[in-house]
Structure formats: structure tokens, C-alpha cells
Amino acid sequence: MNNAHNQAIVKIDRLIIKINEAILVCAISVMFLLVFANVIGRYFFSITYFWIDEISRYLMISLAFMGMGLAMRQGGHSSFTIFQNILPESARKSLRVAVLLIILGFMGFFCYLGLLYALRNMRNYTEALRWRNGYWYMMIPVGSLLFIWHTLIIAHEYINQSRQDEIEREIAAGDELTSESEYLKGIALEDADDEEAQ
Numbered sequence: 508m509n510n511a512h513n514q515a516i517v518k519i520d521r522l523i524i525k526i527n528e529a530i531l532v533c534a535i536s537v538m539f540l541l542v543f544a545n546v547i548g549r550y551f552f553s554i555t556y557f558w559i560d561e562i563s564r565y566l567m568i569s570l571a572f573m574g575m576g577l578a579m580r581q582g583g584h585s586s587f588t589i590f591q592n593i594l595p596e597s598a599r600k601s602l603r604v605a606v607l608l609i610i611l612g613f614m615g616f617f618c619y620l621g622l623l624y625a626l627r628n629m630r631n632y633t634e635a636l637r638w639r640n641g642y643w644y645m646m647i648p649v650g651s652l653l654f655i656w657h658t659l660i661i662a663h664e665y666i667n668q669s670r671q672d673e674i675e676r677e678i679a680a681g682d683e684l685t686s687e688s689e690y691l692k693g694i695a696l697e698d699a700d701d702e703e704a705q
Contacts, residue, residue: 520660524577527653531574538566558635565633565643572650576657603666611658614651621647 541559548554591599625648629641 516660520656523653523656527573527577531570531577534566534570534573538563538570561633561635569643569646569650572646573653575650576654579654580657580661600666607658607662607665611655614654614658618648618651618655621645621651 542563545556545559548556591602594602621644625641625644627641628644629639631640632638633640633643
């Protein structure tokens with residue numbers, strides 16, 4: 508029974524991740540195409556569509572809220588672990604439990620406020636397209652709920668992650684960032700050229 512329950516949660520989680528990622532990809536793609544079309548229209552045909560600016564603005568807001576949970580899950584948010592890492596293992600786990608509870612409480616409250624704000628703005632309309640503002644603002648509670656879901660899924664792993672595993676993960680993430688840095692690649696090429704010149 509417990510195994511079937513875990514498998515169901517894993518399947519639901521995979522589905523949520525796929526839908527979440529698909530929404531983000533679609534929003535980014537639509538925003539890019541619209542802004543690109545508006546730039547072409549403005550500079551080559553002296554035509555500007557104000558509704559494109561409006562949609563792009565709301566898509567950017569939607570991306571921020573819909574993507575924050577996935578970013579947290581993938582370690583994309585900044586975090587300070589120095590204080591955690593100087594604590595004994597039991598105290599470190601207790602601190603992490605407290606951090607998770609604070610995050611979940613804040614996001615639950617944020618979801619509630621976002622829902623109230625969205626419902627309050629259902630009577631207001633966007634300037635260009637005259638769409639209800641409340642539909643766009645529903646991204647606040649939806650994004651908050653997704654954040655809560657992603658946090659709950661990784662909570663056990665986060666609480667029980669050993670200090671050494673975390674340090675190795677941070678080193679690997681740093682190596683990945685530096686390997687993709689064009690600036691550092693340029694410095695490496697300059698150093699190689701200097702060595703060849705000598």
C-alpha cells in the first residue's frame with residue numbers, strides 16, 4: 508500500500524514538473540517572439556503594438572511566479588549555508604526543519620494573499636487587450652502552490668543531506684558555472700597565448 512502510494516506521488520510529481528516546464532517554455536517562447544516582432548515592426552516599419560508590451564509584461568511576471576518552485580528545486584536560488592555547516596549534525600537538521608517550516612508558512616500566506624489580490628482584480632481590465640487582471644494575478648497563488656509542492660517533495664532530502672554531499676554539490680555547481688563562463692574562457696586563451704609567446 509505504501510509502495511503504491513509512493514509510486515502515485517512520483518507519477519503526479521513527474522506530471523507536475525512536465526506541465527510546469529511546458530508552461531515556462533511556452534511563456535518564454537511567446538514572449539520572445541512577440542518582443543522580436545515588435546522590435547522588427549518598430550525599427551523597420553515604424554509600427555508598434557502596445558498589446559505586445561502588455562502581454563510581455565504579464566508573461567514576465569507569470570514566469571517569475573511559475574518558475575520559482577522549479578528554480579528552488581534545482582538549487583537556482585541563492586542560499587547561505589555557512590552557519591548551518593558549523594553546527595553539529597543534529598542541530599543542523601533541526602535548523603533545516605525550521606527553515607522549511609518558515610518557507611512553507613510564508614508561501615502559504617503568500618498564496619492566500621495572492622488569491623485575494625487576484626479575486627479583487629477580476630473587476631479590473633488590462634489597458635490594451637481589456638482582459639481581466641485577475642486571471643494574470645492568479646499566477647501568484649498557483650506559483651506559490653507549485654513552490655510548496657516542490658518544497659515538500661525535496662524536504663526529506665534537504666533535511667537529511669550530509670554536509671559533505673552539500674559541499675560537493677556546491678563545488679560541482681561552481682565548476683559548471685565557471686566552465687560556461689565566456690569571460691574565464693577568454694582569460695584562459697590569453698594565458699595560453701602568453702605562454703606560447705614566451
